[in-house]
Amino acid sequence: MLPGALTLAGLLPGAQRGGYAVAAFSARYRACVRPVLQAAVDLRSPVIVEISQRELGWFGLSPQDFRDAVEHEARQIGCRVPLCLHLDHSWEEPVIHAAIAAGFSSVMIDASAQPFEENVRQTRQVVTYAHARGVSVEAELGKLPSTDQMETEGDEALYTVPGEALTFVERTGCDALAVSIGTAHGVYPVSSPRIDFDRLAAIRALLPDTPLVLHGGSGLPAATVHRAIELPGGGVSKMNVATDLEQALLRAMGGLARMTSAELDAQPPGLLARGLEAVYAEASDKISNFVRSAGRAVTA
Numbered sequence: 001m002l003p004g005a006l007t008l009a010g011l012l013p014g015a016q017r018g019g020y021a022v023a024a025f026s027a028r029y030r031a032c033v034r035p036v037l038q039a040a041v042d043l044r045s046p047v048i049v050e051i052s053q054r055e056l057g058w059f060g061l062s063p064q065d066f067r068d069a070v071e072h073e074a075r076q077i078g079c080r081v082p083l084c085l086h087l088d089h090s091w092e093e094p095v096i097h098a099a100i101a102a103g104f105s106s107v108m109i110d111a112s113a114q115p116f117e118e119n120v121r122q123t124r125q126v127v128t129y130a131h132a133r134g135v136s137v138e139a140e141l142g143k144l145p146s147t148d149q150m151e152t153e154g155d156e157a158l159y160t161v162p163g164e165a166l167t168f169v170e171r172t173g174c175d176a177l178a179v180s181i182g183t184a185h186g187v188y189p190v191s192s193p194r195i196d197f198d199r200l201a202a203i204r205a206l207l208p209d210t211p212l213v214l215h216g217g218s219g220l221p222a223a224t225v226h227r228a229i230e231l232p233g234g235g236v237s238k239m240n241v242a243t244d245l246e247q248a249l250l251r252a253m254g255g256l257a258r259m260t261s262a263e264l265d266a267q268p269p270g271l272l273a274r275g276l277e278a279v280y281a282e283a284s285d286k287i288s289n290f291v292r293s294a295g296r297a298v299t300a
């Protein structure tokens, strides 16, 4: 495993108890790993750096490439804040196994497109494999719609049923559960998406000890995120952010279109530096003003 990396099981219970969440940044590009880590270091915040199966394909990276980038950048900046290297939405075992072999400390099996029983079966199988290697597992129950087809394919929303969530966690032994309560991947077509806080509270009441994960963190108003975090008993303790980071990068670089990680590396250095500064600012804002994890790192 990446030296010093924590699992979700090591990182999230403290957040749940402490009334904050840990931002999970989908860096997407190798170059964006540094500003994300730097923001966490400067703000003394725990952080999760992640990439999904579909992102690995799109941006032209292997799990090993991504791990090497995280290890290299963490060393370069002397990163000592609690750090988790997480594989986001993935559904194929060879990818999950490759990430674990490369040193990811946590993986997500997303079998949420499958019927309940099949989701349980696939998740259970990944949990057995990952736990035997000291790696934690996030799973998903319910479906999030997607407006950019990056993390997930469909635009169907299916809210998580609290009673099913309880059965699912009991039967799979997953370490964290991604819930569908009204957020979406990508850009929101409305400025204030409706979040079903009652559903979140019901899930929390049934699963007091399971860290809950909110996907689709980009574009959410800060007040919505605070409410989701500050639920009695602890609300969500991991919030995923992808689109806002990439949009900040590309906007600051003059509105470039999405490209591969290697293509980003080949951009003129001055232009790239402007983009990475914007990523740093965006990650810092999410840490300080959204998930409120600044100052929560106990550094060595």
Ligand code: 13P
Pocket: 026, 088, 089, 151, 184, 185, 186, 187, 214, 215, 216, 217, 218, 240, 241, 242, 243, 244
């Ligand atoms: P956004 O792109 O909406 O931030 O969603 C990210 C996400 O949930 C990754 O799993």
